[in-house]
Amino acid sequence: MVEVELKEWGNSIGVVLPIEKIREMGLKRGDRVEIKIIVKKRLDGFGVAKGAKSFEEEKEEHSEFW
DSSP states (O other), rough: OOOOOOOEEEEEEOOOOOOHHHHHHTTOOOOOOOOOOOOOOOOOTTTTTTTOOOOOOGGGGGGGGG
């Protein structure tokens, strides 16, 4: 499986397949492929830690790292 990001080209949207996968599968220009599309939910990171335990300051037991 390959995960790719949709890219915009002019008035179109497309995908770029990694060359490693193209070579692995022996694909070349003009070949026809079938693509199964699975939409992944985008996370923006805001509120990801909501409800998580608060952080505690570490004791100075590892002073060699400070």
